[in-house]
Amino acid sequence: xxxxxxxxxxxxxxxxxxxxxxxxxxxxxxxxxxxxxxxxxxxxxxxxxxxxxxxxxxxxxxxxxxxxxxxxxxxxxxxxxxxxxxxxxxxxxxxxxxxxxxxxxxxx
Amino acid sequence: xxxxxxxxxxxxxxxxxxxxxxxxxxxxxxxxxxxxxxxxxxxxxxxxxxxxxxxxxxxxxxxxxxxxxxxxxxxxxxxxxxxxxxxxxxxxxxxxxxxxxxxxxxxxxxxxxxxxx
Numbered sequence: 001x002x003x004x005x006x007x008x009x010x011x012x013x014x015x016x017x018x019x020x021x022x023x024x025x026x027x028x029x030x031x032x033x034x035x036x037x038x039x040x041x042x043x044x045x046x047x048x049x050x051x052x053x054x055x056x057x058x059x060x061x062x063x064x065x066x067x068x069x070x071x072x073x074x075x076x077x078x079x080x081x082x083x084x085x086x087x088x089x090x091x092x093x094x095x096x097x098x099x100x101x102x103x104x105x106x107x108x
Numbered sequence: 109x110x111x112x113x114x115x116x117x118x119x120x121x122x123x124x125x126x127x128x129x130x131x132x133x134x135x136x137x138x139x140x141x142x143x144x145x146x147x148x149x150x151x152x153x154x155x156x157x158x159x160x161x162x163x164x165x166x167x168x169x170x171x172x173x174x175x176x177x178x179x180x181x182x183x184x185x186x187x188x189x190x191x192x193x194x195x196x197x198x199x200x201x202x203x204x205x206x207x208x209x210x211x212x213x214x215x216x217x218x219x220x221x222x223x224x225x
Contacts, residue, residue: 001171034211036155043204043218044155049211087155091210095143095168097157 002026002093004100006086012108019075021103023088028068032092035064035073038102039084047086048073075105083107110135112205112216120199120223126192130205130216137186138163143208146179146190148201149218156201160208161188195223 003026013019023033031051036044046055048064051071061076075082088100116128130144137144145160159169161179169177178191192199200223206212 032210036212043215044212045215046211046213049213055211055213089155089211091208094210095160096170097145097160097208097212099147099155099157101154 001096002029002090002098004088004090004098006088006100006103008103009101010104010106012106013078014108015080016077017108019078019082019105021073021075021086021105023066023071023073023100025069025071025090025092029090029092031067032090032094033064033066033071034089034091035062036087036089037082037084038087044087078105110207110214112207112214114203114205114216114219116219116221118220118222120195120221121225122196122223123194126190126195126199126221126223128190128203128205128219128221130188130190132186132188132207137181137188138183141209143168144181144188145206145208145212147204147206147212148199149204150198150201158190158192158203197223199223 005024007022033051035048038044052064063074085102085104111133113131120126143160146158159179161167176193181188202218204218205216207214
């Protein structure tokens with residue numbers, strides 16, 4: 001099983017600042033990595049797939065990078081609606097999927 | 109526009125079987141490129157993939173739940189279903205169904221299932 005580890009667990013950021021979230025895979029997942037945003041009481045929303053491709057309707061301030069075992073989600077200028085929990089997920093081992101434990105982005 | 113909707117009991121007794129159905133609307137569950145999955149989230153915790161199914165009926169399960177999980181598809185009703193046997197309080201969670209081609213791009217709203225006597 002591929003284990004996904006996200007850091008930090010909580011990130012405190014001021015509105016307008018940049019947020020950088022990390023995700024590490026226990027073995028290479030190539031570029032088969034997705035990022036999700038989840039707000040309280042809502043289902044997760046796909047932000048990024050293929051490590052760096054924004055899903056339909058996702059603002060350009062969200063960007064993904066990395067390949068192999070190290071990945072980053074960057075939010076260039078945090079808006080109030082971006083405070084949420086973010087999950088990474090690998091699908092290189094498809095059809096066996098695994099998620100990271102999440103990073104909470106909170107207001108500083 | 110494709111939409112997914114979970115349905116089923118919100119309360120299940122310990123040792124019994126949890127049964128949920130996901131109804132797909134706005135498209136066909138038999139589309140050849142898609143898999144259909146179940147994901148759960150215990151209160152205050154992260155996401156856990158439970159299992160997935162292809163329209164042909166091929167199934168794939170999380171090894172940690174494999175002995176208790178059955179996922180099936182009914183193409184005539186455009187639905188797929190989850191059964192989780194021998195439930196305990198640890199199975200209390202919001203259960204989501206979702207469509208995937210790798211990433212899960214469309215999700216249902218989720219349904220809370222509580223395991224309690």
